[in-house]
Amino acid sequence: MTTKPLLEVNGLKKYFDIKGGVFGRKVGEVKAVDDVSFKVMKGEIVGIVGESGCGKSTTGKSILRLIEPTEGEVKFEDKDITNLSFEEMRKLRKDMQIIFQDPYASLNPRHTVEKIVGEPLLVHGMNSADDRKKKVRELLEVVGLREYHASRYPHQFSGGQRQRIGIARALANNPKMIICDEPVSALDVSVQSQILNLMEELRTEFNLTYVFIAHDLSVVKHISDRVGVMYLGRMVEMTTKEKLFEDPKHPYTQALMSAVPVPDPDAKKERVILQGDVPSPSNPPSGCAFHTRCPRVMDVCKEVRPEFREIEDEHYVACHLYE
Amino acid sequence: MSDVILELNELHTHFFTDDGEIPAVDGVSFNVHKGEVVGIVGESGCGKSVTSLSIMQLVPSPPGRIVSGEINYKNENLAKASEKRMRKIRGNEIAMIFQEPMTSLNPLFTIGNQLNEAILFHEKVSKKQARKRSIEMLDLVGIPRSNEVIDDYPHQLSGGMRQRVMIAMAMACNPEVLIADEPTTALDVTIQAQILDLMRDLNKEKDTSIILITHDLGVVAEICERVIVMYSGQVVEEGTVRDILKDPQHPYSQGLIRSLPKIHETEQKLYSIPGTVPKPGMNMKGCRFAPRCPHAFDRCFQEDPELYSIAEGRYSRCFLHDSEEGGIRDDYETTIRS
Amino acid sequence: MEKVNSPLKDTLKQLSKNKFALVGFFIIIFFLLLGLSAPLIAPEGFNNQSLGDRLTPPSAEYWFGTDHLGRDIFNRIVYGARISMMVGFFAVTGALIFGTILGILSGYFGKWVDQLISRIFDILLAFPSILLAIAVVAILGSSLQNALIAIAIINIPIFGRLIRSKVISLREEEFIMAAKAQGMKNGRIILHHILPNSLAPIIVQATLSFGTAILEAAALGFLGLGAQPPTPEWGKMLADSRDFIQLAPWTLIFPGVSIMLVVLGFNLVGDGLRDALDPKMKN
Amino acid sequence: MFAYTMRRLLMLIPVLIGMTLLTFSIVHLIPGNPAQVILGEQASEQEILNLQETMGLNEPYVVQYFLYVGDLLQGDLGTSLRSKAEISNEIVPYIIATFELTFFAMLFAIFVGVNAGIISAWKQNTWFDFLAMLFALVGVSMPIFWLALMEQLVFAQELGWLPAYGRQNSRDPIATITGFYVLDSLIHLDFPRAFTVLKHLVLPSIALGTIPMAIIARMTRSSMLEVMRSDYIRTVRAKGSGQFLVIYKHALKNATIPVLTVIGLQTGVLLGGAILTETIFSWPGIGRYIFDAINYRDYPVIQSGILVIAFIFVIINLVVDLLYAFIDPRIKY
Amino acid sequence: ACSGDGGANDDEGTDEGDTSEDTSEDTDSEDTDSEDTDSSEGEAAAGDNVLVYARGGDSESLDPSSTTDGESSRVTKQIYESLLEFEDESFDLKAGLANDWSVNDDGTVYTFQLEEGVTFHDGTDFNADAVKTNFERWSDPEHEYAFTEDNYVYSMYGTMFGGFKGDEGHVIEEINVKGDYEIEFVLNRPLGYFLQNMAMSYFAITSPAALEEHGASINENPVGTGPFKFESWSRDDSIVLNAFEDYRVDGQPKLDQVIFQVIPDNSARLTALRSGDIDVMDGLNPDDAQIIEEEEGFDLYVRKANNFGYLGLNTEKEPLDNKQVRQAINHAVDRQAIADALYAGYAQPAKNPLPPNYLGYNDEVEGYEYDPEKAKELLEEAGYGDGVEIELWTMPVARPYMPDPETVAEIIQNNLSDVGITAEIVREEWAPYLEKTAAGEQEMFMLGWSGTNGDPDYFLSALLHGDNAGSSNRTFYQNDEVDQLLDEAKVSVDQDERADLYMQAQELISEDSPMVTLVHSEPVLAASSDVVNYVPHPSTSESLAEVELDR
Numbered sequence A: 001m002t003t004k005p006l007l008e009v010n011g012l013k014k015y016f017d018i019k020g021g022v023f024g025r026k027v028g029e030v031k032a033v034d035d036v037s038f039k040v041m042k043g044e045i046v047g048i049v050g051e052s053g054c055g056k057s058t059t060g061k062s063i064l065r066l067i068e069p070t071e072g073e074v075k076f077e078d079k080d081i082t083n084l085s086f087e088e089m090r091k092l093r094k095d096m097q098i099i100f101q102d103p104y105a106s107l108n109p110r111h112t113v114e115k116i117v118g119e120p121l122l123v124h125g126m127n128s129a130d131d132r133k134k135k136v137r138e139l140l141e142v143v144g145l146r147e148y149h150a151s152r153y154p155h156q157f158s159g160g161q162r163q164r165i166g167i168a169r170a171l172a173n174n175p176k177m178i179i180c181d182e183p184v185s186a187l188d189v190s191v192q193s194q195i196l197n198l199m200e201e202l203r204t205e206f207n208l209t210y211v212f213i214a215h216d217l218s219v220v221k222h223i224s225d226r227v228g229v230m231y232l233g234r235m236v237e238m239t240t241k242e243k244l245f246e247d248p249k250h251p252y253t254q255a256l257m258s259a260v261p262v263p264d265p266d267a268k269k270e271r272v273i274l275q276g277d278v279p280s281p282s283n284p285p286s287g288c289a290f291h292t293r294c295p296r297v298m299d300v301c302k303e304v305r306p307e308f309r310e311i312e313d314e315h316y317v318a319c320h321l322y323e
Numbered sequence B: 001m002s003d004v005i006l007e008l009n010e011l012h013t014h015f016f017t018d019d020g021e022i023p024a025v026d027g028v029s030f031n032v033h034k035g036e037v038v039g040i041v042g043e044s045g046c047g048k049s050v051t052s053l054s055i056m057q058l059v060p061s062p063p064g065r066i067v068s069g070e071i072n073y074k075n076e077n078l079a080k081a082s083e084k085r086m087r088k089i090r091g092n093e094i095a096m097i098f099q100e101p102m103t104s105l106n107p108l109f110t111i112g113n114q115l116n117e118a119i120l121f122h123e124k125v126s127k128k129q130a131r132k133r134s135i136e137m138l139d140l141v142g143i144p145r146s147n148e149v150i151d152d153y154p155h156q157l158s159g160g161m162r163q164r165v166m167i168a169m170a171m172a173c174n175p176e177v178l179i180a181d182e183p184t185t186a187l188d189v190t191i192q193a194q195i196l197d198l199m200r201d202l203n204k205e206k207d208t209s210i211i212l213i214t215h216d217l218g219v220v221a222e223i224c225e226r227v228i229v230m231y232s233g234q235v236v237e238e239g240t241v242r243d244i245l246k247d248p249q250h251p252y253s254q255g256l257i258r259s260l261p262k263i264h265e266t267e268q269k270l271y272s273i274p275g276t277v278p279k280p281g282m283n284m285k286g287c288r289f290a291p292r293c294p295h296a297f298d299r300c301f302q303e304d305p306e307l308y309s310i311a312e313g314r315y316s317r318c319f320l321h322d323s324e325e326g327g328i329r330d331d332y333e334t335t336i337r338s
Numbered sequence C: 001m002e003k004v005n006s007p008l009k010d011t012l013k014q015l016s017k018n019k020f021a022l023v024g025f026f027i028i029i030f031f032l033l034l035g036l037s038a039p040l041i042a043p044e045g046f047n048n049q050s051l052g053d054r055l056t057p058p059s060a061e062y063w064f065g066t067d068h069l070g071r072d073i074f075n076r077i078v079y080g081a082r083i084s085m086m087v088g089f090f091a092v093t094g095a096l097i098f099g100t101i102l103g104i105l106s107g108y109f110g111k112w113v114d115q116l117i118s119r120i121f122d123i124l125l126a127f128p129s130i131l132l133a134i135a136v137v138a139i140l141g142s143s144l145q146n147a148l149i150a151i152a153i154i155n156i157p158i159f160g161r162l163i164r165s166k167v168i169s170l171r172e173e174e175f176i177m178a179a180k181a182q183g184m185k186n187g188r189i190i191l192h193h194i195l196p197n198s199l200a201p202i203i204v205q206a207t208l209s210f211g212t213a214i215l216e217a218a219a220l221g222f223l224g225l226g227a228q229p230p231t232p233e234w235g236k237m238l239a240d241s242r243d244f245i246q247l248a249p250w251t252l253i254f255p256g257v258s259i260m261l262v263v264l265g266f267n268l269v270g271d272g273l274r275d276a277l278d279p280k281m282k283n
Numbered sequence D: 001m002f003a004y005t006m007r008r009l010l011m012l013i014p015v016l017i018g019m020t021l022l023t024f025s026i027v028h029l030i031p032g033n034p035a036q037v038i039l040g041e042q043a044s045e046q047e048i049l050n051l052q053e054t055m056g057l058n059e060p061y062v063v064q065y066f067l068y069v070g071d072l073l074q075g076d077l078g079t080s081l082r083s084k085a086e087i088s089n090e091i092v093p094y095i096i097a098t099f100e101l102t103f104f105a106m107l108f109a110i111f112v113g114v115n116a117g118i119i120s121a122w123k124q125n126t127w128f129d130f131l132a133m134l135f136a137l138v139g140v141s142m143p144i145f146w147l148a149l150m151e152q153l154v155f156a157q158e159l160g161w162l163p164a165y166g167r168q169n170s171r172d173p174i175a176t177i178t179g180f181y182v183l184d185s186l187i188h189l190d191f192p193r194a195f196t197v198l199k200h201l202v203l204p205s206i207a208l209g210t211i212p213m214a215i216i217a218r219m220t221r222s223s224m225l226e227v228m229r230s231d232y233i234r235t236v237r238a239k240g241s242g243q244f245l246v247i248y249k250h251a252l253k254n255a256t257i258p259v260l261t262v263i264g265l266q267t268g269v270l271l272g273g274a275i276l277t278e279t280i281f282s283w284p285g286i287g288r289y290i291f292d293a294i295n296y297r298d299y300p301v302i303q304s305g306i307l308v309i310a311f312i313f314v315i316i317n318l319v320v321d322l323l324y325a326f327i328d329p330r331i332k333y
Numbered sequence E: 001a002c003s004g005d006g007g008a009n010d011d012e013g014t015d016e017g018d019t020s021e022d023t024s025e026d027t028d029s030e031d032t033d034s035e036d037t038d039s040s041e042g043e044a045a046a047g048d049n050v051l052v053y054a055r056g057g058d059s060e061s062l063d064p065s066s067t068t069d070g071e072s073s074r075v076t077k078q079i080y081e082s083l084l085e086f087e088d089e090s091f092d093l094k095a096g097l098a099n100d101w102s103v104n105d106d107g108t109v110y111t112f113q114l115e116e117g118v119t120f121h122d123g124t125d126f127n128a129d130a131v132k133t134n135f136e137r138w139s140d141p142e143h144e145y146a147f148t149e150d151n152y153v154y155s156m157y158g159t160m161f162g163g164f165k166g167d168e169g170h171v172i173e174e175i176n177v178k179g180d181y182e183i184e185f186v187l188n189r190p191l192g193y194f195l196q197n198m199a200m201s202y203f204a205i206t207s208p209a210a211l212e213e214h215g216a217s218i219n220e221n222p223v224g225t226g227p228f229k230f231e232s233w234s235r236d237d238s239i240v241l242n243a244f245e246d247y248r249v250d251g252q253p254k255l256d257q258v259i260f261q262v263i264p265d266n267s268a269r270l271t272a273l274r275s276g277d278i279d280v281m282d283g284l285n286p287d288d289a290q291i292i293e294e295e296e297g298f299d300l301y302v303r304k305a306n307n308f309g310y311l312g313l314n315t316e317k318e319p320l321d322n323k324q325v326r327q328a329i330n331h332a333v334d335r336q337a338i339a340d341a342l343y344a345g346y347a348q349p350a351k352n353p354l355p356p357n358y359l360g361y362n363d364e365v366e367g368y369e370y371d372p373e374k375a376k377e378l379l380e381e382a383g384y385g386d387g388v389e390i391e392l393w394t395m396p397v398a399r400p401y402m403p404d405p406e407t408v409a410e411i412i413q414n415n416l417s418d419v420g421i422t423a424e425i426v427r428e429e430w431a432p433y434l435e436k437t438a439a440g441e442q443e444m445f446m447l448g449w450s451g452t453n454g455d456p457d458y459f460l461s462a463l464l465h466g467d468n469a470g471s472s473n474r475t476f477y478q479n480d481e482v483d484q485l486l487d488e489a490k491v492s493v494d495q496d497e498r499a500d501l502y503m504q505a506q507e508l509i510s511e512d513s514p515m516v517t518l519v520h521s522e523p524v525l526a527a528s529s530d531v532v533n534y535v536p537h538p539s540t541s542e543s544l545a546e547v548e549l550d551r
């Protein structure tokens, strides 16, 4: 693992406008991502976990500028990509890919697998149909599909197979980094492991870097090198997976881990059941966003937003407990 | 063990579609005891929901229909019960909550209106009393400001709150059996923990039997006593939680459990069951799991295995348990459950 | 071995199972053939006046009777089939082309483009369609061709809106996001991803609009604003025969039934298509 | 709710401006000199020139447009060239006549359509469903003027059951109070007359209402089917509810929303269809008013008539939108 | 369906219904509160003596002078009267509001003795001042009752009297009130049809008091001296007129009430008649005449022809500038076929551009037989033996003289193709049609002319005088001889002399054949046999004062 970051996210923000009122003007904003910073080293897998709606996908899509970030800087190979022109960005997409959560929605239902996987090749300059055909076969092989699958349509595949097609498409132009937005959460358990294994294999084979988004802690833990935990649009903790799972610092991380049901009847664990609901990102609590549910809340938490700081080596936490 | 309150016997529920007949539930048998929490696990499409809907006689019809089999509830075969009788039972004796708290409440009526209904259908009480009861139920499931929430519309509540409302609604008439079809799948883990906690409490307090349908073995481990594993419309294994999770017998269950990433252990490579879940209605000869099974042999592709009883309250649908095959546990007597 | 079907084939298969749709399909084919072979069926043409045989009831010689100029109504209906088919075809194609272009522009690019186009649609849709058609014909003058243009115009916002909403919902789809993530250009996304996926509702709407276009043309013809004599347009035939309703009801019954049948045919097929294309309708 | 209403009202403004522009330009794009039409083939050139002058047709279009809008804002729709009367006064009885007709047509369409739709959905795939839907399809396939003529042929001419024209018995005209003849008869406590008036309404209402009825039936059916499949209906049933309550309380209210849209849009069909039906049934409504005006090139009347119909249509759709918000608590702004 | 036995309130009801002559105060007071009692009145009226007259369109205006619309004069004819009247079935003159009249020798001074003791419906007196006020109102755009600002136009006045006050052609120099009941018109030149004009329903006298009172809404509140007074008007539906008790002729009107009902659809109107909902229907479809004739209880009426439809031949356009071609076309058109096909025989093939019963109608003119062979010969001679293509312009609207122009065009097209002329049917909207035909853009075109004052000048000068080329003369026919004959006839007050001049003109015109005179249509009407004394007038409006119902 090199020490050079492939991707650097600094102070990323994405606010969605809420329209309403008499004139359909902006009446508020959803702070989907609110000041998130992290680095991803070359060849590394960084997992991001968090509950639904905490801004994981928005982070992922903002990095690729599939939605325009409101603020912040995204550096890819030391180049700030937030200001690239449409055409420059389009070229860069060769190197940065994404795999989506929903294997049903992310493939164009009217295209054959051949076309789905071949299209990125075409738009990035592989004009010969024969070359493309060959490459598509190769890619299908790589993701564990057969050659004859190429002429089929997405609806003729199972969820796992579809996800393989999505992966093949992402791999088409030999990207350097892939953002995986919950690639296995829609899959059946028995198929999930197939995909996770495949992704690990590919990573070594193609020397890929993943940003792996998931809400399932065990999956993230299984695959990632480092893990970030998000809550209400903010990164609350980030460190290597060993440290995180052995010694979670942030009270939210602790609660999250205790809440994950473990398929082991003997696992005796101390349960921290959080009270209340996740607040709305359109109206996040002041100070630390978690203070409304935090079992260890202090006065300062309500006022001051804790800084996301490195409190130990490679262990970042945003919590007043560690100041 | 206490008395059996609900017993399914060779239940067959089929869908008659343009593409042919789909045996979504294909001979399912199991029973539920008073005050027990039974989990049904299985992958998507294996027939869990259809099984539970069949019990309630709520299978969408057309195209679905209970083709044969018995659903014995307190010595009454619900499969043959009239719609009128079922109306008495639904909500009152057997209640059900569904996976999607977001869509399971009518968006155009207030929470109170929908809760009252559950009470008014079955009890001769005034509207006022019903409302009072409704507020109590909301309190019971831990909804704060219950007397305000009762006049809210569903869209004003969060997913977790709605699922609580659903539970309150189901519990309103103190049912004997509560069927929960993936009640937490759509919820976040922290909220899921709250809901599971709640269900556990209700089960303890009211002694309600719960059938909990889920595909998450973790959830099963959290609250179930007994587990039924389904695959492709059939029960493939049954046993206590500990039996199933620690000592699975059916190759499918084994594979399923091995393929889970473990949060407290680190392993390099996950086990994975090869192949995919068969599409219902496809060629059904032999054991449904045979094409993906590492132990499969010729017979598995020819004959349908039966549900072998391999120990007290322990069943598995695999020829490996057949004494003729010299199965892995041939010391157990292999009686066949009807 | 699993059969490999394209979505199109699936749809057609689905459609062929729908008996209503089949009936509709045959009705359309019947009238289409009737129109195409008009010169064979009625070599003497549609304007063969024989004033001596005015208003004769249906008979072996005149299957559908004759009109007030002694013309064979059957012949006129046969030729009228051509006109109706043509009206439907051109009006729908016109509306389709412009509606699709505007709808896509508006839906895909949003912002002021969307505002502008949507407002125009709003305004056009604020007028009951037949009134708008009458207005357009009043400007352009009464003729079949102008009626056709009017019908196309009133259908543009219908297609435009439909496509706009489809595009907007597609724009949020993950596979469009995926296409963008692949580095595709807008033109390609529109042509290869958005358009083919908007096709289903467009086809359904086009089929149904075919029927309404025929009805609208007939209405304009009936008001004297559409086809001009001696064109055997069915609506116009009805208008011309209005005064003979007591004396010679057949002059009204046959053209009316013809209109109804053709339109019914398109509605049956359109309905069938909708069911075939909409997975929610599948059992 | 208030903000929503206001917003919907404000959204009307560009539409209304567009409407005035459109009606204004339609009328000025129509070829032919109105003065010529008014005076007819037997008029002299000088007369035509004089008339043109007095009618203000020599002003530039922009001036004419602003004069037009200025008058509109004061509720002045101009003067009919044909009758020389103030259109804003003259048009009222026509609108009322059309209202009465469309009201009954809509009543017929909604009552029959919604119930047929519900029963069809309830008895899905039975012979009732089959017939009702076939009937509905035939209904939308029928030219309404032809239906009107056939009704006249059968029920008025052959059978003589129902009157073929007008709003009332012509020997015995009503003393109008509101202009709604049914209402007026009831105010007079004249029930036989109310019955006669209703009889006059039957054929035109059916002719006009058939297409909306068919469309509403189909929409209700599919909307009901969809709602009946929804999770919350399953929830209601799981609570032990009976069919009736499921359908009429839970399902219908939800199914109403798309049906309402259709009803709103169908008023447009009704108002447009009025042109055809009103001429055939000699109904002195706004459709006929406009149609006669078109033949006469009575510019101000065409302009105002079309504008008024479009305005009514827009208002009805506004009301429908507000009804949504009333029915559906999720719509907040 | 007549819902009134009126058992409860027959006092009032029968009172009014039966004794229409006496107790005028009584009924007057009733009138004022007629709003309230209308339903009971309606029931009484719904008794026997109400005539329902159904027609295809509504009146435009009930101010007779400011409209040219026939449906308007049909109604105003009942409410108003002119100084003179036409005889029942012709355009011969008889006394109206003037019981005697005279003209000086050079035809420039007309003196009228007015009927005395006549009151308007509003109770004011009719006298010479009233007449003067009316004429001034029409002739002077500045007049306080001219209502020019409200778009009132007196086009018929302009046409008939050569323009308005101050115009060069305006023929009325001055109007002098000689006494309460004597009035004198001084003309600046003789006008052969001045008296005819005075009998036109357009020049009927309105109560000056009403003009004062109602102003520009006089068109909705007509007040005249006629047999019926205005009661109510619901537009495009019905106009109700009640009998005027003080009508100057004793014993008239015979009816208590007349209702003019609008039923645009011809067949619906017929149905209504057959079901007894109405008594008289105008605009019977000629094809349905047969039904009426055969059916018990209904009578068929034929209105005398007062119009003619023609196929104009633009004499300035090639090949129509060739007389032989024009004659050939005249021979090619089968007028009888048109009369039969379109009017079911209720039309006469026309040979002159003048209706038959008119002054000076020349029956000697031979006209053109339907003779395709002859036509071909003529074409051959003219050098068009190989066929020729000519545009045929079709009017887009139905007119009384041409109820179905499209069909006629189709028939003509068929006829012409028989002789080798390919006619391409051209359609224009009505306004452009009129504009373009006046400008001479057309080749062959269809149009017609209806009479108003029953004078031949109105037909012949307008259509065929060279001075009118480019306005009402759309064939651009120019024959100095004809022009001279027409000019002479126009200023002569000797009717025999006039007749002679017109006959000569017709000869010339027929020879030149600038138009194919097609047919004189004879509109048919139907009425229930209960209707007695109903006489349709060629001008389309007739007084119903003498009509009775015999039920």
Ligand SMILES: Nc1ncnc2c1ncn2[C@@H]1O[C@H](COP(=O)(O)OP(=O)(O)OP(=O)(O)O)[C@@H](O)[C@H]1O
Pocket: A016, A017, A030, A031, A032, A033, A050, A051, A052, A053, A054, A055, A056, A057, A058, A059, A215, A281
């Ligand atoms: N286009 C949008 N417009 C407005 N709000 C949006 C939009 N997209 C996302 N949001 C809001 O932003 C917040 C974060 O959404 P995001 O999809 O990033 O969450 P997530 O962590 O990926 O959740 P999940 O696990 O459900 O995928 C949510 O509250 C969501 O409602």
Ligand SMILES: Nc1ncnc2c1ncn2[C@@H]1O[C@H](COP(=O)(O)OP(=O)(O)OP(=O)(O)O)[C@@H](O)[C@H]1O
Pocket: B015, B017, B022, B024, B042, B043, B044, B045, B046, B047, B048, B049, B050, B051, B060, B063, B064, B215, B280, C283
């Ligand atoms: N309405 C229906 N029409 C046709 N087939 C159906 C219908 N509902 C269910 N099925 C079939 O029955 C089978 C079992 O469905 P069921 O909903 O019980 O699965 P499940 O185990 O609950 O899955 P999940 O975990 O996805 O909820 C499915 O494979 C499906 O094909």
Ligand SMILES: [Mg+2]
Pocket: A056, A057, A058, A181, A182
């Ligand atoms: Mg997400």
Ligand SMILES: [Mg+2]
Pocket: B048, B049, B050, B181, B182
């Ligand atoms: Mg399920």
